[in-house]
Amino acid sequence: MxxxxxxxxxxxxxxxxxxxxxxxxxxxxxxxxxxxxxxxxxxxxxxxxxxxxxxxxxxxxxxxxxxxxxxxxxxxxxxADFSAVKNELAKVETLNTFEDFKNNLTGSVAKFENQMRPL
Structure with a gap:
C-alpha cells in the first residue's frame, strides 16, 4: 500500500x-x-x-x-439522401489551410439553414 x-x-x-x-x-x-x-x-x-x-x-x-x-x-x-452534405464534405476534404477554409466555405452553412425543419 x-x-x-x-x-x-x-x-x-x-x-x-x-x-x-x-x-x-x-x-x-x-x-x-x-x-x-x-x-x-x-x-x-x-x-x-x-x-x-x-x-x-x-x-x-x-x-x-x-x-x-x-x-x-x-x-x-x-x-436518407445525404448527397448535399456529401458534396459539402468533399469540398472540405480539398482544403489545406485556414485561408482555403475562409475563401471557399463562406456561406456553406447558410445553404443548409433553410433545410433545417422542426421535427
Missing amino acids: TRIQDDLFATVNAEWLENAEIPADKPRISAFDELVLKNEKNLAKDLADLSQNLLTDNPELLEAIKFYNKAGDWQAREK
Whole structure:
C-alpha cells in the first residue's frame, strides 16, 4: 500500500483507481465522466419509456421524445439522401489551410439553414 506522504493522489483514490474501467470508446474516465455516462443511460431509458407511453402534454418533452425517436430510427437514417452534405464534405476534404477554409466555405452553412425543419 502506498503511504499517504509518498503519493496523496494514489492513496486517496486507491479504491477508484482499482475499480475504474475506461470504456473502449473513451480516451479517459473520471468520476465526472462516470456521472455523465450514468445520466446519458438514464436519459435514454427515460425517453424510451416515455416514447412507449406518451402520457404528457408538455410540448418541450414531446419534442424531446420526437427527436429521440427520429435519431433512433436507423432505417430512415440509412435511406436518407445525404448527397448535399456529401458534396459539402468533399469540398472540405480539398482544403489545406485556414485561408482555403475562409475563401471557399463562406456561406456553406447558410445553404443548409433553410433545410433545417422542426421535427
